[in-house]
Amino acid sequence: MYSSTRRCALLALTAIAATLEAGSATAQGGYPNKPVTLVVAYPAGGDTDVLARMFAEKLTARLGQPVVVENRTGAGGTIGSAYVAKTAADGYTLLFAPNTVAIAPLVLKPGTGAAYDPLKDFTPIIELGTQSLFVIVNKGAGASTMSEFVARARAGSIQTYASPGNGSPMHILGELFNRAAGVKISQVPYRGSAPAIVDLLGGQVPMMYSTLGPVAQYFQSGKLAPLAVADAKRSPFAPNVPTLRELGYKDAEVGAWQAVLGPKAMAPGLVATLNKHFNEILKMPEVVSRMETIAITPLGGEPATLGTLIANDYARYGKLVKEFGIQAD
Structure with missing residues (x-):
């Protein structure tokens, strides 16, 4: 009797575990089970494109699926950004973008491709690094x-x-x-x-x-x-080059950053998974070395940090765009 009861209990526990495992797999959607696309809104050869191709190689090895870079150019980078904003939030289409993603919609005229809101239409995943201008x-x-x-x-x-x-x-x-x-x-x-x-x-x-x-x-x-x-201090990549402030040109400090975003409403678990992969890739010695050769300081961090950065840039540059009356031709 005891043996039969124990077998029944074990079978029940096994069934529960299988159910939980299946539920977990369903929740994650078996991600990824097909190729992942990294969209770059600029032509091949620029910083963002070089960075995306390097991470595509590393992600391919980690995810077990091809990760490809797609260049969708035009309208100050907003065509590619708007494309990602409108795709499914399933993690298969991500945007590699500089901080232009937060600024360009402020200056482009309606109908030129800037059909997105940088604060509402994306899910922040990670800030990859910073650059000097x-x-x-x-x-x-x-x-x-x-x-x-x-x-x-x-x-x-x-x-x-x-x-x-x-x-x-x-x-x-x-x-x-x-x-x-x-x-x-x-x-x-x-x-x-x-x-x-x-x-x-x-x-x-x-x-x-x-x-x-x-x-x-x-x-x-x-x-x-x-x-x-154009930084507050000299760049470690070019220490002999003076800052504009040193030379007497004040209030002309603008930097750049590179980041990964997805469409809005991505599942928190999926965002956490991708954020973890990117953070771990950023610690690889060969990645750090390659980023240094293109003068990018690796950062990493949590998605919320990127979200705050985008909001701050949108507010700062929004004021400057109005102040200078900047608008694309």
Whole structure:
């Protein structure tokens, strides 16, 4: 009798465990059971694209499913961002984005693709890292210092700068620097940093505000040169380059960050799983080393931290956009 009762109890416990396991698997949806897409809203070759491809490789190994990068460009990065905002919140389509994702909708006219609200239409997953913005000139600009640069701008010899798009941090920095230096240098927006740098090297534009990664390879040859950094302190990746504040140009400090977001209303368990993977990848020595080569300081952290960062940037840059009357053409 005792043996029969014990067998029945064991069978019952096994059935309960199986039910719980099945329920857990159902709740997680067996994620992932198909390829995952990382959307980059800019052309191949820029910081965000390079970062996304590196993480795609690491995620593929960890998730056991292909993780692919898809470039959906246009309208200051808002076409790709809006696409992700409208996809299913199942974790199979994620957005790799710089802080332009929080700024671009503030400056673009209706109907240009900015059909998303950065505060309501995304689920924050993780902030990957931060970057500094630099004043970069080509060899034809005739300026090797910021004082020479400003003098030539005031004389009308430097009239335009390239940017990776309307509403980018570089666009905002351009307006802040114009005010701080008393110059008028007009933005020439491109579909990302890569095509902007092509024209900068070719002399079609004399300068741009840029992160260090895509341009540093041209410093040694003298094709391009960094004149200043737009941070509160000097960059560890270019310690000999002075800050704009050091040089007397105050209130022209704008940085950049890179992050991962998903569509709104993603399940908390799914967000936690992805956040854990990204945080662990950020600790890999080879990833840290690769990020350093493109001048990105790895961060990581909780989804809520990214959510707060997006809200703060949206508020800060919203005020600046109104103050300067910035609007895309």
